[in-house]
Amino acid sequence: MAARNTRLMRCTPDDLFAVLSDGWLYPVWVVGAARMRDVDPEWPQEGALIHHSLGVWPVMVHDTTEMVEWDPPRLVRLRPKAGPLGRGVIRFDVRPHGDGIAVTISEEPVSGLPAVLPGILWRPLLTLRNHECLNRLAALAEGRREERERGELEARPHTPEPSEGEASPQAEHDSADADI
DSSP: OOEEEEEEEEEHHHHHHHTTTGGGGGGSSTTEEEEEEEEEETTSSSSSSEEEEETTTTEEEEEEEEEEEEETTTTEEEEEBEEEGBBBEEEEEEETTTTEEEEEEEEOOSSOOOOOSHHHHHHHHHHHHHHHHHHHHHHHHHHHHHHHHHHHHHHSSSSOOOOOOOOOOOHHHHHHHHHO
């Protein structure tokens, strides 16, 4: 069973998806991501990759996250790789809630050491990590809303629509194996 967290955000789905569509922001909201190395020009098209590093210098792991499913304003599914820690699947479900949105993040390891350990060992750690990821993501999306309302929005004025693209067979397999 996946680790799940939900957070209410005072913004629109478009504000959130605009943040998620900017691959260069990944290390700002993902706990553990240290820096970006590259973002495929097609991001957030399905199958596109962002290239990031995890850890703290001098111990850095260079890896990627693949977009598996991009369906604004409802759903995003990612498949991150973390070197020897293996691969995982992350899903964001977004739904309206009052004057904002409710965002649920679900994450499950599908390979590597965490995938073979009992969930009681890895689930609490992912729950804590993803709690902070949602807090950081909310700060970015709510900040975007404030800029938009003041008429000062310059970056990513529109959320990219889903376009032709296809996740890799391994990412599709990993997503099917995950309980999310």
